[in-house]
Amino acid sequence: MKIPAARWYQALKERSSRRQFYSKIIEKPKIKQLNDLIEKINNDFDDLRIILVQKNVEEIFTGVLGSYGKISGAPAYLAFVGREDTPYMEEKIGYGGEAVILEATALELGTCWVSGTFKAEAVLADLDLKETEKLYAISPLGYPEENPTISERILKTVISSKKRMDLDKLIINKKDLEEEPEWVKTALKTAHLAPSAVNRQPWRFKLGENSITIQLDTEEKNEERSKNLDCGIAMLHLEVGSLKAGVSGSWKYLEGKEVARFAVE
Ligand SMILES: Cc1cc2nc3c(=O)[nH]c(=O)nc-3n(C[C@H](O)[C@H](O)[C@H](O)COP(=O)(O)O)c2cc1C
The missing domain is CATH 3.40.109.10 (NADH Oxidase)
Structure with a gap:
C-alpha cells in the first residue's frame, strides 16, 4: 500500500x-x-x-x-x-x-x-x-x-477522548524528545494522535538507533478488545509521520509485549 x-x-x-x-x-x-x-x-x-x-x-x-x-x-x-x-x-x-x-x-x-x-x-x-x-x-x-x-x-x-497522555511518559527509554531527529519527533507526535478503544492509549515507544519499537503498556493483552489492534492503528500513524518528515522505513513484527519495530531503510 x-x-x-x-x-x-x-x-x-x-x-x-x-x-x-x-x-x-x-x-x-x-x-x-x-x-x-x-x-x-x-x-x-x-x-x-x-x-x-x-x-x-x-x-x-x-x-x-x-x-x-x-x-x-x-x-x-x-x-x-x-x-x-x-x-x-x-x-x-x-x-x-x-x-x-x-x-x-x-x-x-x-x-x-x-x-x-x-x-x-x-x-x-x-x-x-x-x-x-x-x-x-x-x-x-x-x-x-x-x-x-x-x-x-x-x-x-465522559471518555476524555480529546486527551492523550503526556508523550514523554509514553517513551520508555528516553526523556528529551527535543534532542531526537526530526523524523522521530514527527513520527511520535503523529502516533500519539492515534485513536484507541476507550482512549486507553496502550502503546509505548522505545527509541533505538534509527528505529522506533511499539510495545504494549502491560503484559496483559485483553483478548476481548485487542490492544494489538490499537497498536496497528498507531503503527500507521507513526509511519505517516515519518514519511511526512521525509524518512521511509519498514516494519518487523515482534513477539510478546513488543508489537513491531519501525526501522529506517
Ligand atoms: C479499536 C477501537 C474500538 C473502539 N470502540 C468503540 C465503541 O465500541 N464505541 C464507541 O462509541 N467508540 C469506540 N471507539 C472510539 C474511541 O472511544 C475513540 O477513538 C477515543 O476515545 C479517542 O477519541 P477520538 O477518536 O475522537 O480521537 C473505539 C476506538 C478504537 C480505536
Missing part, C-alpha cells in the same frame, strides 16, 4: 470520532475512491478483508451511555474482517483499517472505530463471512453533523 503522506498527515490531525450523521448519500466518486483503496489493502494483506456496506446503520449500533453514545444517521459503514488464525491479524486490521479511515477523513467523511457498541448479529447478516473469519470492528461512514452535537460533546467529555 502506498501511503499518501501529506494527505493522511493532514487527515489524522483533523480526524476525531464522529457519532451523529446526516443521512445524505455518499457520492459515487468518493465510494469508488474508498473501494479502490480497500481493494489494494485487501490484496496487500493476506486474509484481511475490509468491506464497505452501503446501508443505513440505524439497526446496527447500540448506545454507550443510555441514548447518548448511540451512533446514528450514517448511510454506510465499514466492516473490518480478518482470518483469526493469521499471525498479527489484529495489527493488520488496525493498520489497514486506519488507512481507510484516514482516506475517508480526507474525503470529508466522518468515521468512528467501533468494536464494542454494535450488534454483531446485525452486521454479520449483511456479510458473507467464512468460518475462519472474524469481524473485528466496524465504523459508520457518512457526513457528520457539522459541529459535534450536545450528546457527542457529553460523550467526548
Whole structure:
C-alpha cells in the first residue's frame, strides 16, 4: 500500500470520532475512491478483508451511555474482517483499517472505530463471512453533523477522548524528545494522535538507533478488545509521520509485549 503522506498527515490531525450523521448519500466518486483503496489493502494483506456496506446503520449500533453514545444517521459503514488464525491479524486490521479511515477523513467523511457498541448479529447478516473469519470492528461512514452535537460533546467529555497522555511518559527509554531527529519527533507526535478503544492509549515507544519499537503498556493483552489492534492503528500513524518528515522505513513484527519495530531503510 502506498501511503499518501501529506494527505493522511493532514487527515489524522483533523480526524476525531464522529457519532451523529446526516443521512445524505455518499457520492459515487468518493465510494469508488474508498473501494479502490480497500481493494489494494485487501490484496496487500493476506486474509484481511475490509468491506464497505452501503446501508443505513440505524439497526446496527447500540448506545454507550443510555441514548447518548448511540451512533446514528450514517448511510454506510465499514466492516473490518480478518482470518483469526493469521499471525498479527489484529495489527493488520488496525493498520489497514486506519488507512481507510484516514482516506475517508480526507474525503470529508466522518468515521468512528467501533468494536464494542454494535450488534454483531446485525452486521454479520449483511456479510458473507467464512468460518475462519472474524469481524473485528466496524465504523459508520457518512457526513457528520457539522459541529459535534450536545450528546457527542457529553460523550467526548465522559471518555476524555480529546486527551492523550503526556508523550514523554509514553517513551520508555528516553526523556528529551527535543534532542531526537526530526523524523522521530514527527513520527511520535503523529502516533500519539492515534485513536484507541476507550482512549486507553496502550502503546509505548522505545527509541533505538534509527528505529522506533511499539510495545504494549502491560503484559496483559485483553483478548476481548485487542490492544494489538490499537497498536496497528498507531503503527500507521507513526509511519505517516515519518514519511511526512521525509524518512521511509519498514516494519518487523515482534513477539510478546513488543508489537513491531519501525526501522529506517
Ligand atoms: C479499536 C477501537 C474500538 C473502539 N470502540 C468503540 C465503541 O465500541 N464505541 C464507541 O462509541 N467508540 C469506540 N471507539 C472510539 C474511541 O472511544 C475513540 O477513538 C477515543 O476515545 C479517542 O477519541 P477520538 O477518536 O475522537 O480521537 C473505539 C476506538 C478504537 C480505536
